[in-house]
Amino acid sequence: MTTLNVTMVNTTNEELVPDTEPGEEAPEGPQRIAAHGIGQFRMSRGVSFLLGGDPDRPIYLQSDGVVWAPPTCVVRSASDEEGLEVQVSPAPWLHEHHAA
Numbered sequence: 001m002t003t004l005n006v007t008m009v010n011t012t013n014e015e016l017v018p019d020t021e022p023g024e025e026a027p028e029g030p031q032r033i034a035a036h037g038i039g040q041f042r043m044s045r046g047v048s049f050l051l052g053g054d055p056d057r058p059i060y061l062q063s064d065g066v067v068w069a070p071p072t073c074v075v076r077s078a079s080d081e082e083g084l085e086v087q088v089s090p091a092p093w094l095h096e097h098h099a100a
Contacts (some may be wrong), residue, residue, distance in 0.1 A: 002063060003044045005083040010037050012073070012090050014052035017061065043084070051088070059088060 010016050016033040033039035033049070043063060050078030051057040051073060060068045067086055076087045 003042050004063065004065070004079070006039075006041050006043050006061065007037045007083070007085045008033055008041075008049075008061075009085075009087040010035060010039070012036075012051060012088060016049040016051060016088065017053040019048040019050050019058055030097070061086065 008016070010033045013035050015035050017038075018031060030039040030041055038050070039078065043061065046062045048058050048060045051059060051070075057072055059070075059071045059073065059075065060066075061084065062068075064085050065077070067075050067077040067084075069075040069088060070092050074089045074091050076089075078085050
């Protein structure tokens with residue numbers, strides 16, 4: 001089983017909370033990644049985080065380096081054989097101002 005070193009940068013104004021069911025064992029990785037914070041952990045299987053704890057805004061990290069996020073976020077990622085780097089940012093189109 002492949003293990004990746006993951007660095008996850010959260011540039012949003014909300015924390016990233018691991019996606020677990022009540023009573024479920026805690027996933028690999030940090031218990032929370034603070035707003036504007038960084039989490040570093042080792043991952044041997046996929047994990048998911050909820051943006052702001054909202055189940056409608058999951059961020060999935062797969063063990064093959066694939067990352068997915070909802071359209072409320074922009075995710076940048078890079079991976080190689082040893083590691084995965086992920087940056088989660090708010091989607092700029094959510095903050096656009098339109099003149100009336």
